[in-house]
Amino acid sequence: MVSRIPASLALFFFLGNSALFAGELPASTVTVSWTNTIESPGVCVDRAGWFVSVIPDTVSIDKLGTARLKFSDKTLEAKLLFVDAPQRLCLLEASSEIAGVSPFSLAVVRPLKAGQKLECLFNRSAALTMVAGKDWSYRGERYSMPFLRVRVANPDEFCNSGTPLISSEGELAGILTGQELDNNGETHAIPVSRIRKLVEDVKRYKKSGPVWIGLIFHNETSTPEVIEVKSGSPAEEAGMKVGDVILSMNGSETASLEDLAEVIYDLPAGEATEVTVLRGLSGETVSITPRFADMASTAP
Numbered sequence: 001m002v003s004r005i006p007a008s009l010a011l012f013f014f015l016g017n018s019a020l021f022a023g024e025l026p027a028s029t030v031t032v033s034w035t036n037t038i039e040s041p042g043v044c045v046d047r048a049g050w051f052v053s054v055i056p057d058t059v060s061i062d063k064l065g066t067a068r069l070k071f072s073d074k075t076l077e078a079k080l081l082f083v084d085a086p087q088r089l090c091l092l093e094a095s096s097e098i099a100g101v102s103p104f105s106l107a108v109v110r111p112l113k114a115g116q117k118l119e120c121l122f123n124r125s126a127a128l129t130m131v132a133g134k135d136w137s138y139r140g141e142r143y144s145m146p147f148l149r150v151r152v153a154n155p156d157e158f159c160n161s162g163t164p165l166i167s168s169e170g171e172l173a174g175i176l177t178g179q180e181l182d183n184n185g186e187t188h189a190i191p192v193s194r195i196r197k198l199v200e201d202v203k204r205y206k207k208s209g210p211v212w213i214g215l216i217f218h219n220e221t222s223t224p225e226v227i228e229v230k231s232g233s234p235a236e237e238a239g240m241k242v243g244d245v246i247l248s249m250n251g252s253e254t255a256s257l258e259d260l261a262e263v264i265y266d267l268p269a270g271e272a273t274e275v276t277v278l279r280g281l282s283g284e285t286v287s288i289t290p291r292f293a294d295m296a297s298t299a300p
């Protein structure tokens with residue numbers, strides 16, 4: 001979906017449960033101009049000069065290195081610090097901090113469940129949004145990691161790529177991809193866990209990508225039971241053992257290998273994470289610090 005978002009998107013009021021949010025949220029969104037005619041929201045994260053966005057499908061990411069940011073009557077150049085090409089998720093840095101713009105707080109990393117209420121923000125209004133589920137595939141395409149499937153009350157106005165999803169606490173919970181699904185008003189969203197990983201990776205390493213923990217699992221069952229611990233791996237250093245069943249990681253339950261794969265995909269490199277395992281008949285907790293996998297992407 002091609003989005004042409006006015007600069008007034010920069011200022012929002014949050015409507016939680018159909019009531020005006022107690023006080024005005026800081027301005028946390030700007031307009032990203034990719035070309036003279038194609039724009040999308042940019043959401044401020046971590047610091048006043050950093051913004052995440054979803055690059056519209058009609059913009060080629062080949063050799064894409066800069067964009068323009070619009071806020072109020074200001075226009076600034078911004079460079080792309082990193083682009084996650086499969087999801088078209090990017091992190092931009094403005095040429096200088098933008099006065100009056102404050103970062104959104106990132107929601108606590110927990111899986112969003114079907115039926116959970118959020119808000120899509122546009123201009124000075126908000127649309128009720130409901131999490132409908134999680135898609136690992138769509139129209140025959142299998143994704144490396146799932147997208148949130150969300151239903152938006154007013155899709156004509158609120159389903160643009162890059163539109164922020166806000167929790168009832170006023171925290172960033174994800175951003176929309178702008179992909180139109182078969183059911184009217186449904187679209188995909190990138191969860192905040194992936195945004196957090198992108199930000200933390202780039203802060204530490206100026207790149208982002210998949211991490212390695214060094215565990216091998218049964219391929220004939222969906223239970224995340226360890227059958228091999230790689231020598232010299234973060235898992236070996238943490239004391240993981242063959243036969244351990246991973247119950248939770250980074251605060252998220254891992255009832256299946258798909259659950260575990262999603263959590264591992266979203267882990268920032270170099271950041272210790274707690275893992276709860278079933279070892280024999282008792283539970284144990286260990287701390288694993290993942291490292292970048294050999295195939296990790298590099299920043300442009």
